[in-house]
Amino acid sequence: QVQLQESGPGLVKPSETLSLTCTVSAYSINSGYYWGWIRQPPGKGLEWIGSVYHSGYTYYNPSLKSRVTISVDTSKNHFSLKLSSVTAADTAVYFCARLAGVAPYHYYMDVWGKGTTVTVSS
Amino acid sequence: QSVLTQPPSVSGAPGQRVTISCTGSSSNIGAGYDVHWYRQLPGTAPKLLLYGNYNRPSGVPDRFSGSKSATSASLAITGLQAEDEADYYCQSYDSSLSDSVFGGGTKLTVL
Numbered sequence: 001q002v003q004l005q006e007s008g009p010g011l012v013k014p015s016e017t018l019s020l021t022c023t024v025s026a027y028s029i030n031s032g033y034y035w036g037w038i039r040q041p042p043g044k045g046l047e048w049i050g051s052v053y054h055s056g057y058t059y060y061n062p063s064l065k066s067r068v069t070i071s072v073d074t075s076k077n078h079f080s081l082k083l084s085s086v087t088a089a090d091t092a093v094y095f096c097a098r099l100a101g102v103a104p105y106h107y108y109m110d111v112w113g114k115g116t117t118v119t120v121s122s
Numbered sequence: 123q124s125v126l127t128q129p130p131s132v133s134g135a136p137g138q139r140v141t142i143s144c145t146g147s148s149s150n151i152g153a154g155y156d157v158h159w160y161r162q163l164p165g166t167a168p169k170l171l172l173y174g175n176y177n178r179p180s181g182v183p184d185r186f187s188g189s190k191s192a193t194s195a196s197l198a199i200t201g202l203q204a205e206d207e208a209d210y211y212c213q214s215y216d217s218s219l220s221d222s223v224f225g226g227g228t229k230l231t232v233l
Contacts (some may be wrong), residue, residue: 045209046160062219
């Protein structure tokens with residue numbers, strides 16, 4: 001069964017770039033689907049960040065678009081998130097997910113990673 | 123403040139039926155975009171509960187059902203069980219924001 005696993009630093013300094021990778025197992029990213037990132041600040045709800053297709057086509061949350069880059073590496077079967085100029089407000093649990101349904105209007109997250117906590121602090 | 127409004131909390135006794143509403147507008151639910159539901163147990167990742175307004179993924183019991191009308195959607199849980207105590211989120215697309223959006227979440231307490 002498809003599994004997703006987030007990895008990356010758990011602590012990032014303010015103004016630096018947060019970088020996370022989501023490794024997909026038991027499914028080839030090249031086979032289809034969009035792949036996305038969602039975050040959850042401590043004690044708060046879910047926030048959509050963006051998604052990427054195996055071709056590299058992306059959709060981004062407009063409120064984060066100026067700081068976000070999501071990319072895919074099909075040779076390593078993983079996709080990545082970069083969020084620049086981070087502040088304490090970017091402290092959150094970051095989840096990666098597989099997106100089923102018709103992008104972007106009807107897609108939903110059918111498989112999730114366990115999430116990784118990223119703290120922004122000096 | 124999410125464009126999809128959910129009640130912060132609902133509660134019910136074991137065996138009862140509860141509903142969780144997700145109220146949107148003409149730029150999201152009212153525009154015909156699908157609504158999807160997730161359940162998040164404490165300290166874990168969300169799990170897909172319903173997709174396309176009322177469809178259950180394999181393994182989700184038929185105690186969970188969804189409906190949609192006008193600018194709102196609802197998740198109904200019948201035969202409430204202790205393990206249903208969790209946070210529930212709705213999700214859809216908003217054409218004004220050009221983005222996927224989540225509701226603020228509802229905490230279900232089983233009394």
